[in-house]
Amino acid sequence: GGDPLSDTGASAAPSSTGSGSAAAAKVVVGSANFPENVLLASIYSQALQAKGVQVEEKFNIGSREVIYDQVKNGALTVLPEYNGGLLSFLDPKSTAASKDDVNTELKSKLASELEILDSSPAEDNDSLSVTKDTATKYSLTTIEDLAKVAKDFAVGGPPEFKKRREAQFKDVYGLTFKEWKPTGDTTADAIKSGAVQVGNVFTTDPKILINGLVPLQDPKSVFSAQNVTPLVNKAGANDTVRTTLNAISAKLDTAGLVDMMKRVAVDKDDPPAVAKDWLTKNGLA
Amino acid sequence: MNWLIDFFGDPANWSGPGGIPARLLEHVEFSVVALLLSMLIAIPLGLLIGHTGRGAVLVVIAANAARALPTLGLVVLIVLLVGVGTTWPVLLPLVALAIPPILVNTYEGIRGVEDDLRDAAYGMGLRGGQVLMKVLVPVAMPLILLGLRVAAIQVVATATVAAYVGLGGLGRYIIDGLATKDFPSTIGGAVLVAALALVVQLCFALLQRVVVSPGVSRRSGLR
Amino acid sequence: MGEGEPLIRWAWIGRNWPSIQQLLVDHVVMALVPVLLGLLIALPLGLASARWRVLYQPTVSLMNVVYSLPSLAVFIVLIPLTGLAERTTVIIPLTFYSLAVLIPAVVDGLAAVPDHVRQSAVAMGFGPMRRLLQVDLPIAVPVVLAGLRVATVSSISLVSVGALIGRGGLGYLFIDGWQRQFSTPIIVGIVLVVVLAVLADGLLVLAQRLLTPWARARRTA
Amino acid sequence: MITFEGVTKRYADGTVAVDNLSLQVPTGAITVFVGPSGCGKTTSLRMINRMIDASSGRILLDDQDVRQIDPPTLRRGIGYVIQQAGLFPHRKIVDNVATVPYLLGWDKKKARARAMELLERVGLDTKLAGRYPFQLSGGQQQRVGVARALAADPPVLLMDEPFSAVDPVVRTSLQDELLRLQAELHKTIVFVTHDIDEAIKLGDTVAVLRVGGHLAQIADPSTLLAEPADDFVEGFLGRDRGIRRLSFVPAEGVAVRREPDVPGWAVVLDADGRPLGWRADGSATGASRSGTGGAEESPGADDPGRSPASDGLLPFGTFDPRTDSLRAALDAALLAPSGCAIAVDGDGRFEGVVTRQAMDEALAGAGARRSPGEGTASHG
Amino acid sequence: MITFEGVTKRYADGTVAVDNLSLQVPTGAITVFVGPSGCGKTTSLRMINRMIDASSGRILLDDQDVRQIDPPTLRRGIGYVIQQAGLFPHRKIVDNVATVPYLLGWDKKKARARAMELLERVGLDTKLAGRYPFQLSGGQQQRVGVARALAADPPVLLMDEPFSAVDPVVRTSLQDELLRLQAELHKTIVFVTHDIDEAIKLGDTVAVLRVGGHLAQIADPSTLLAEPADDFVEGFLGRDRGIRRLSFVPAEGVAVRREPDVPGWAVVLDADGRPLGWRADGSATGASRSGTGGAEESPGADDPGRSPASDGLLPFGTFDPRTDSLRAALDAALLAPSGCAIAVDGDGRFEGVVTRQAMDEALAGAGARRSPGEGTASHG
């Protein structure tokens, strides 16, 4: 048999199937397993519900690698995505960096069952970050500066980092790290505690602020544009879904996203509540 | 099968800090330390309550409730509380997981020794400690070992959760494989864990031969 | 955890109670269905193993292997078959874990039927089916129930691992709390899982008391 | 009548448990199978209700070959009692007893009523009916086992060492109970035991088996004791055969003298004419005070415990010539310092004494009962 | 000597298991505590080695209060044997037996040698030494239990129903073994049983306890049988007291006539002078063929099993006047059609017969042994 994780056998998917009509009774909103994505999915879900769409939520499922297929086979209908991330997932060799370049290329690489809707201005970039002390001590401002010290640095990040990024950093910046540590959600803490010297964290991660980390600039754009973009299964989505999600993308910007993430991660407000407030404030629900 | 070949055939998987030997060692280390810690707590306690009969009901109820403790929850909670950088977040939940079977089996083993035997031992002039160590423990040994075996296997299988909070061990292959959709890695990790668990079973089978007197094991028809 | 973050934010619990309840229901379903399924499968398998002793050792060895598989790995392997974030994906492996406990329990329970009782039943003119239903199985109940208790408690505890593949009932609270460095949901989740387990265990003990007034209180664990 | 015709049982592993056994179990009587461990008693018994099927030969139950009857049907008509009683631990006593009636489809109320009646019959308090087996003592459980076997009033009862797990005192009372029941019910009982005393006490007929499943001897107990067929049977019967045989000789024939002549001894009676003891009576040579009634009423007469020595009275033994055996009479004689047994009536009132000479004659008579050649009857 | 002085044991729940018990256990003899279940036998026994401490009163071991001795030390000097033997399942037989020597710090080799010696002494094959307890039969285990208790040669042995879990045949052999051992070792033994026959067989002294822990009677077995202190003891002793008492009367005193005059009967001997049976001898009135040797050698003489009826010979009973009791002599007489017991020597060779009159006199003599007033000795 093939790799079960890439088995797209639609027949095995329990929810609506890929061949379902546009009037599919139920829209399944999924999310990856990190709070920001859950927040975005909540926004999508609540907005759709406000429009009378029947929604099922499947949040916190896993990483892109796992859930992309779920959208493709129709088990999920809608997924908040990041255009750059999705592109490098589909084509690791792609060098597109700007929002439009990325989206154009993305549309050509996307499976035929899928489409992306409008990208929002809101971005959540990947970054390589270090502590202020490290930055000062080795005078680091860009990723290029890391080249001279990388062999003494341990790098941390979510498990995907190793597979997706390590090679890119080697090719583009010539970085060979001393050691790779899968620090996952603790990356920011690991950087702070010194368990790793540099780590892959998201720019909207409030812990960058809390812990006073310094994201290094990415002049060669290994980290491409990361605009929040709804990925939908064509068959599962109707026009109501499309217009609703596009309306959201129009209103969502980075500052707003960072504000919301502060509430979620620092104030411990729950994503659905935060989502609801944002929708109300923006007149979307 | 080719996933296994993909995984085990990849030389990169055999060296360095992310290689199988290193991961295996980490996994064994967690497991052994957790098992030793829980033995240190559960065996003396089990012997004590089994021998004196005091506090047994309470301890057994507590141990049963402890079986319900979700390891994942404990792991993340402890990381939150004590931070990353130590292995305690994995050790403590694993210890909590291992204590109930060891404790309950030790207690039941000691308590289950026939009164006759206890009587005979005291009647011959053995002192309390001698009765415990020279008679009760050897006779209860099969049950004590059974408890240890169950605990060890659960610990080995559950130590995979450590990977979720960024710690090492064979769970890395599973968690990372899940995150990156690297199926060979997931399956390879699972196979390694299962193999380790089987080795543990085997070790206990051997241990049983060595530590349990044939007079006890064959009497009760144990293997 | 952020500085100054309290261990528990009580207000959070109140605010999120409805969704916690949903998780609780989901958790209960995913924990109990495997145990029930396990019981349904273990009875015929256990009967068969008790009857043809040659089957017993292989069955138990197989179950031991199953038991030593990390639950997470099994969930993942099942995803393509049963779907991500689906109850079935969690229920199937847990059913196997329950079997690993319940089959030996059924066999031991049947073995606990004293030979002289079985002989008398035959001598009084019980046919095989009748004997099984009216004599063997009722007498096996205490041992089977003891196994059921262990299976239930571990099942309740194990469901939470399903959160790693998006369907873990109360386990979701662990992931959520973890990602937001937020201890409240984690603690709530742990407490609810333990309370659920203790409650289920208590109910089974009660059931045992009611079902088997004839059995001397023997096993405590 | 149950007939074994050349029955052999060879187990799968080749063990011959019963070898060409032929014998008859008479209707309405107790037949005991006795023999050392492993001699095939249980196997023989269980072939009757087809718990085990014979390898060859036939077993007839009232002229019908048991192999022609469907086993469950056959078994419902045969009571079966075993050592551990085999009670169903999960059923109340009353339901245990009513098991076969339920199986036969009796209505629940009727079955329970029958069970209650049987509990009484085997000497159990009906208050126990609602208990579970573990709440009963071993002896009580065994009684329930008997009641259960009797529930559907089967004509045949098979009992496999039913009393061997209880202590000697209880065992004796269970044996007595069984004899009492049998006197009322007249079942055809096959009783297995390895205890020869039990066999002799209970059996109308005793079949002694020897290892390998051979019949060594089948006879009534008295004949068995008097004329064991061979050394094996004699060894199995153990010592005291002569004395034990006297159990089967009624004491009726012993001459009782109302005014006996026992030199140097006199019997002292209480106001009701019950003997109190012997007194060494140097003066009155042999004049028994019996018949003279309360003249010698003892000061200790209201003491229920006999302590004869307290007032110079010496111990005595009594027997009832109408119901006791010669063994009891001999025992009574041996207990008395005078060597003379005291005969009493059913109420324990003095009837007379048996002189040493009369006893000697009675014993000689018991020994001489047999004429030469009678012994051949014992070879089965 | 072990002395109970007003010993009372009241358990935590208020049960008075032993009530003001005073008695003496003589040195070098077997004292049996007997009584119904729950009468406090075990409790009394276990107060001696302080497995249980008395609530009040004192127990003296050779004049020292046991409560002044550290329990483990006390116990190492007292052998203790219990019902299921209580062998340590994880130790080989030899190490089980050597338990106390090891505890006392004996060197391993010496302890094992001692253990082997004891295994032989209790009649076990030393090949069993390397086995584990589960590989032994119940009777063998019980023997190991006795060996273990004897290992450090303690002067005192406590035995709590040691033989009650084995079957009657094995029990008898264990009892005989114990008596043989005691004849060599002269330990002070306290033996608990609920079986009165065992008590009478083994005890030099028998203490009968009654429920509530009261001493009902303490006496030697013969006295006990002859003069039970009260109805309780009499009931407990059961029937056949008179006959059983004869076990304690040696048969030596019985008059044996080498050329007896038994009208109508003759004894037939084989070539070696062993009796073959009685023959009804109408012609020769009472002329025994004894002494005339092989003249009447029987055709069946080489048949090891006696089947007297086969050639007109009738069954007979024998006894050895040097070793047997009067009970055996009486039994022999009752087995013979002539009513006369045949006396034989240790090799089974004819020595003479006991006439009915001689037997009657011997029996009367046994009854008359006691003089009035002797019975008072029995009130403890």
Ligand SMILES: Nc1ncnc2c1ncn2[C@@H]1O[C@H](COP(=O)(O)OP(=O)(O)OP(=O)(O)O)[C@@H](O)[C@H]1O
């Ligand atoms: N199922 C069996 N398979 C093989 N041999 C058997 C089986 N059951 C009994 N035997 C053997 O048959 C012989 C007779 O056994 P059975 O049980 O009839 O003896 P028993 O007289 O009832 O003995 P006990 O007094 O010990 O109950 C024994 O040698 C026994 O070992």
Ligand SMILES: Nc1ncnc2c1ncn2[C@@H]1O[C@H](COP(=O)(O)OP(=O)(O)OP(=O)(O)O)[C@@H](O)[C@H]1O
């Ligand atoms: N630990 C205890 N607590 C309370 N009561 C007890 C205890 N042990 C014994 N008894 C009671 O004390 C009484 C005497 O018990 P003991 O064991 O000495 O009797 P026994 O004569 O040895 O009886 P058996 O023949 O059944 O062994 C019984 O009524 C018993 O129930």
Ligand SMILES: [Mg+2]
């Ligand atoms: Mg049998």
Ligand SMILES: [Mg+2]
């Ligand atoms: Mg006792």
